Amino acid sequence: xxxxxxxxxxxxxxxxxxxxxxxxxxxxxxxxxxxxxxxxxxxxxxxxxxxxxxxxxxxxxxxxxxxxxxxxxxxxxxxxxxxxxxxxxxxxxxxxxxxxxxxxxxxxxxxxxxxxxxxxxxxxxxxxxxxxxxxxxxxxxxxxxxxxxxxxxxxxxxxxxxxxxxxxxxxxxxxxxxxxxxxxxxxxxxxxxxxxxxxxxxxxxxxxxxxxxxxxxxxxxxxxxxxxxxxxxxxxxxxxxxxxxxxxxxxxxxxxxxxxxxxxxxxxxxxxxxxxxxxxxxxxxxxxxxxxxxxxxxxxxxxxxxxxxxxxxxxxxxxxxxxxxxxxxxxxxxxxxxxxxxxxxxxxxxxxxxxxxxxxxxxxxx
Numbered sequence: 615x616x617x618x619x620x621x622x623x624x625x626x627x628x629x630x631x632x633x634x635x636x637x638x639x640x641x642x643x644x645x646x647x648x649x650x651x652x653x654x655x656x657x658x659x660x661x662x663x664x665x666x667x668x669x670x671x672x673x674x675x676x677x678x679x680x681x682x683x684x685x686x687x688x689x690x691x692x693x694x695x696x697x698x699x700x701x702x703x704x705x706x707x708x709x710x711x712x713x714x715x716x717x718x719x720x721x722x723x724x725x726x727x728x729x730x731x732x733x734x735x736x737x738x739x740x741x742x743x744x745x746x747x748x749x750x751x752x753x754x755x756x757x758x759x760x761x762x763x764x765x766x767x768x769x770x771x772x773x774x775x776x777x778x779x780x781x782x783x784x785x786x787x788x789x790x791x792x793x794x795x796x797x798x799x800x801x802x803x804x805x806x807x808x809x810x811x812x813x814x815x816x817x818x819x820x821x822x823x824x825x826x827x828x829x830x831x832x833x834x835x836x837x838x839x840x841x842x843x844x845x846x847x848x849x850x851x852x853x854x855x856x857x858x859x860x861x862x863x864x865x866x867x868x869x870x871x872x873x874x875x876x877x878x879x880x881x882x883x884x885x886x887x888x889x890x891x892x893x894x895x896x897x898x899x900x901x902x903x904x905x906x907x908x909x910x911x912x913x914x915x916x917x918x919x920x921x922x923x924x925x926x927x928x929x930x931x932x933x934x935x936x937x938x939x940x941x942x943x944x945x946x947x948x949x950x951x952x953x954x955x956x957x958x959x960x961x962x963x964x965x966x967x968x969x970x971x972x973x974x975x976x977x978x979x980x
Contacts, residue, residue: 626658631647704732704733705764705765724767727742738765754805756770770797770798786803787820789839790974791843795840800837803835804821819974821835822835836977838973838975841972844969845937845968845970848936851925851932851961859914866908889909894906922956926954932964948970952964
């Protein structure tokens, strides 16, 4: 700022300085320069009638200076960040959700497997832990999940001794269809199957007969069992499709249109195709009436060759309709596949396979 600030700007440019964000104000010029160019101003300003005032500092150099003045804070922040990074690589909490198996036994087993508190996260293999826990005869289904620094374990379907009951009303839970067990949780009784086990319809899933453990123990077995079930349906479509075609016979018929709604005098054939012959508008009536004369062609069913794509589509749709009639309404569909096979005579067989997850247990007295 001062007299003739433009001259000072010109001298700066001649010295090779780079000025940007220049702004002309009354009696002053405001601009941004680099730190190196700012050092040149002391020499360039000599002999001029201007003076330079530093308005603000910014950029990496400014940030470095601020960090230098707060070295202790930066050091503490770096140490804290490093500690957080190192802490995130290990297990710091183990949560066990179990009803009958003591939690201490589960945590002790995890520690022996190298999955206790302080273990490295990258060394944890949840699938291996699940396999080892499921090998325990007291455990029907174990689930191990690693979320952040927390290892969660859920134990389902243990067979601790239930409350003694009389054998009146004792029952088992049976499989009502062929499937692969995906989940089992026992409320009463003892699990006879495990997750991943294939069962047939009629197999015992949860037993209410505990007399082999202690004489006189019978219970009404209860629990929730889900299984993965496969449904399959096939349909063979012939290479000919039944379509309605004109027989060559037709009759003339008349239709009246009132306010756009057609009213036919008669229907000569059960199946027909209309061909418009003539249309007349009645101008002498207050109500808009249109009279149309049609040729009603009789349509009769006839087998006509169908394209391979059409035959395949009919086979696929028919197979899907058959499958829809047998699928349980409460089943959750997890996979669908369709395979089509062309036969030498031109027919196509479509097979639709659906995999579902559904409840498969049914209680029945023994």
